[in-house]
Amino acid sequence: MMLEAAMSWEGPVGLEAEVAQLRRGDLDALAALLARYQNRLYRYLLRLVRQPATAEDLFQQTWLRVAERIRRYDPRRNFEAWLFAVARNLAIDHLRKIQPESLDEPSDQGIPRFEPVSAAPPVLDGIVVQERNSRLGAALGELPVIYRDVLTLRFEEEMKLEEIAEVLGTPLSTVKTRLRRSLEGLRRTLETRYPGEDWLGGMERTIR
Amino acid sequence: MNEHAEIRELLSLAAAGALRREEEERVARHIHECAECTAEFENWQSLAAGLRRLPTPQPPAGLVERTRARTAWQLAAEGEQRWNHGVLIFLVLFGWTLTLASWPVVRLVSGGLLGWLDPGFEHTWIGLVGYTALVWVTGGVAAAMLALRRRRERRLA
Numbered sequence: 103m104m105l106e107a108a109m110s111w112e113g114p115v116g117l118e119a120e121v122a123q124l125r126r127g128d129l130d131a132l133a134a135l136l137a138r139y140q141n142r143l144y145r146y147l148l149r150l151v152r153q154p155a156t157a158e159d160l161f162q163q164t165w166l167r168v169a170e171r172i173r174r175y176d177p178r179r180n181f182e183a184w185l186f187a188v189a190r191n192l193a194i195d196h197l198r199k200i201q202p203e204s205l206d207e208p209s210d211q212g213i214p215r216f217e218p219v220s221a222a223p224p225v226l227d228g229i230v231v232q233e234r235n236s237r238l239g240a241a242l243g244e245l246p247v248i249y250r251d252v253l254t255l256r257f258e259e260e261m262k263l264e265e266i267a268e269v270l271g272t273p274l275s276t277v278k279t280r281l282r283r284s285l286e287g288l289r290r291t292l293e294t295r296y297p298g299e300d301w302l303g304g305m306e307r308t309i310r
Numbered sequence: 311m312n313e314h315a316e317i318r319e320l321l322s323l324a325a326a327g328a329l330r331r332e333e334e335e336r337v338a339r340h341i342h343e344c345a346e347c348t349a350e351f352e353n354w355q356s357l358a359a360g361l362r363r364l365p366t367p368q369p370p371a372g373l374v375e376r377t378r379a380r381t382a383w384q385l386a387a388e389g390e391q392r393w394n395h396g397v398l399i400f401l402v403l404f405g406w407t408l409t410l411a412s413w414p415v416v417r418l419v420s421g422g423l424l425g426w427l428d429p430g431f432e433h434t435w436i437g438l439v440g441y442t443a444l445v446w447v448t449g450g451v452a453a454a455m456l457a458l459r460r461r462r463e464r465r466l467a
């Protein structure tokens with residue numbers, strides 16, 4: 103019990119201390135923050151831009167931008183939301199340069215549709231899981247960037263809606279709307295791609 | 311829109327844990343009585359669970375170390391820049407203070423015992439401008455030489 107309490111306190115306290123140290127130019131704090139966020143930040147950028155090489159480049163740019171702006175960062179703000187907002191802004195700037203039309207909020211009809219494909223029923227559990235992840239990952243990757251954005255922040259980064267609103271710089275109501283539309287878009291994509299079958303590959307359930 | 315249709319609209323957000331407490335309670339009450347909405351909610355839940363279980367792609371080997379090195383270099387460069395700005399401000403203030411404070415002394419000395427050294431010193435403002443310019447040009451040249459030397463050292467490092 104006490105250990106759990108101590109562990110739950112370690113996160114924010116340790117994070118706050120590292121951020122404060124980084125503001126003073128401490129390189130150990132930089133290494134600690136990099137270690138803390140390396141997987142999550144890389145995953146987030148990869149979900150947004152989808153190209154590993156671009157995600158790597160943006161990952162580096164994000165930390166350079168953090169180093170540049172950390173002294174102006176307001177410690178009362180949520181560091182995680184600030185960090186992801188920095189990464190997101192860089193990714194959006196990049197995407198805007200290469201495909202400006204993809205950043206607009208699509209209408210409900212704007213979600214890409216697919217021709218149905220047949221899939222052989224998986225045999226082994228490992229294959230089932232891989233198949234499910236592969237289907238879901240592919241469908242997620244085909245969504246417009248503003249939907250991928252909100253889905254990965256909510257389900258993979260497990261951010262609260264308020265934190266997502268801070269990252270996106272939008273009101274809470276907009277976050278909810280995007281979240282609902284992105285889930286509906288994802289489900290529609292899966293249903294269209296795998297009609298009449300379990301689109302999560304192995305779940306004992308079908309869409310009504 | 312009737313209750314059933316309204317609840318159906320909320321099911322995806324309920325599975326995402328994005329409803330307010332009163333909305334959650336309303337959804338819970340409804341799906342307790344409605345088999346269709348229960349099945350629909352389970353579908354949304356399985357989709358949400360699938361998203362939460364997606365594998366996390368790992369950053370390539372070396373990326374974190376490269377990023378750490380580049381960022382550390384930038385932090386050091388910015389720290390040095392801040393230090394240089396601080397030194398420059400100090401030098402400016404010190405230079406002006408020294409210039410203004412030393413001028414009466416020079417005038418007193420040169421106008422009295424050492425007046426023969428510079429007969430032109432009767433034009434006070436010309437002397438002041440010349441003296442100030444000499445101090446600042448000397449200081450500027452020294453600062454430029456120091457900056458060039460540091461840049462060369464950083465390039466070699």
